Amino acid sequence: MKRSIYFFLLLLGPVAFAQTPLNVDKEFAFAAKQYELMLKSHPDTTKFPQSTKPDGSPDDRKSDWWCSGFFGGSLWHIYERTKAPVWKEAAHKWTMAVAKEQYNTGTHDLGFMLYCPFGNGYRLTKNPIYPPILLTGAKSLSTRFDPKVGVIKSWNKFQNYTYPVIIDNMMNLEFLFWASRVSGNKAFYNLSVTHADNTIKNHYRPDYSSYHVVCYNPDGTVAAKKTAQGYADNSAWARGQAWGLYGFTVMYRETKDKKYLDFARHIADFYLNHPNLPADKIPYWDFNAPNIPNEERDASAGAITASALLELCTYGGPSAKTYYQSAVKMLESLSSPAYKANLGENNNFILKHSVGHKPQKSEVDTPIIYADYYYLEALLRYDALRKKPGF
Ligand code: GLY
Numbered sequence: 001m002k003r004s005i006y007f008f009l010l011l012l013g014p015v016a017f018a019q020t021p022l023n024v025d026k027e028f029a030f031a032a033k034q035y036e037l038m039l040k041s042h043p044d045t046t047k048f049p050q051s052t053k054p055d056g057s058p059d060d061r062k063s064d065w066w067c068s069g070f071f072g073g074s075l076w077h078i079y080e081r082t083k084a085p086v087w088k089e090a091a092h093k094w095t096m097a098v099a100k101e102q103y104n105t106g107t108h109d110l111g112f113m114l115y116c117p118f119g120n121g122y123r124l125t126k127n128p129i130y131p132p133i134l135l136t137g138a139k140s141l142s143t144r145f146d147p148k149v150g151v152i153k154s155w156n157k158f159q160n161y162t163y164p165v166i167i168d169n170m171m172n173l174e175f176l177f178w179a180s181r182v183s184g185n186k187a188f189y190n191l192s193v194t195h196a197d198n199t200i201k202n203h204y205r206p207d208y209s210s211y212h213v214v215c216y217n218p219d220g221t222v223a224a225k226k227t228a229q230g231y232a233d234n235s236a237w238a239r240g241q242a243w244g245l246y247g248f249t250v251m252y253r254e255t256k257d258k259k260y261l262d263f264a265r266h267i268a269d270f271y272l273n274h275p276n277l278p279a280d281k282i283p284y285w286d287f288n289a290p291n292i293p294n295e296e297r298d299a300s301a302g303a304i305t306a307s308a309l310l311e312l313c314t315y316g317g318p319s320a321k322t323y324y325q326s327a328v329k330m331l332e333s334l335s336s337p338a339y340k341a342n343l344g345e346n347n348n349f350i351l352k353h354s355v356g357h358k359p360q361k362s363e364v365d366t367p368i369i370y371a372d373y374y375y376l377e378a379l380l381r382y383d384a385l386r387k388k389p390g391f
Contacts (some may be wrong), residue, residue, distance in 0.1 A: 045059075075090050089153050189254075212237050237286050238298045249264045301354075
């Protein structure tokens, strides 16, 4: 009897214990169906899908909200996969809906707002109307860089501070590198390097976790290190760690300076080795949230991190396999019913369970558009890697 059970388990083993392989076709088929419903429920391109309100109704925002580019960007991801003209048309429509933000000098978020839709759109279609919009946007963004301070200003005010810089700002640099290449204007490149170097100097702790907000004095010295969206000034807000990881991985891609690669690896190691990272590898909203394990997860941080790791692993090194396998685990978790919505539910967003701003009780355990954007990007990266020899 014992022997036969053993034999049966042996036969069953690979099936029973193997992780469900990610099926990119299936995930994109679902995303397309869900976003068909999202498009139907959003006929007006001045109302951008963002999240869900506490009463369960859709929370839409205007084009000047920092997330306005993620819906168009997500539609481009679906077009990239399906190549169907209907997605190209929808993506173009929602991309152009953000165009007026190219003149917006009041935010540091133009990388998210413009490069996610127009950058992906241009990469996929070479539509000549996109680059001038991007280049105007890059100029607008660069007006927020004061060379005496050496960083791009994020918000105009935070508490009593007038030059706050958030770690999220690392995500705008990819846009400026693109602008530098296309325009030949090296200033965009140089200011990005300066911003990144000062971020290494001032935003990171010895364990490679990041503060959320660093407030600068006019001479570039640091006035205060704070949090806005994290649990505490000294805590590791999960999405902030993800933004930094993604940002420094891009810094290495764009400059080939090994110091950025080493830095991104340190951030990845902090994140992946953290004792509070759950087994499914989707973090709590803050690694130091006080009531872990009774705290909300942040699927958006998981999606951003998966995408960043799928780039970082391509640069080799002793941890490349760990980065790849961890990213796959994150994508498997996000693609499971624990995080992925049912068709027609979740206000037609793909992923559930993100946290926007817990201290303000805003977007707590809701879908958020950027979780979908980075999840789809990570699926595309995963699929591209799987087709490469050695992965
Ligand atoms: N402040 C941008 C974010 O919530 O990640």
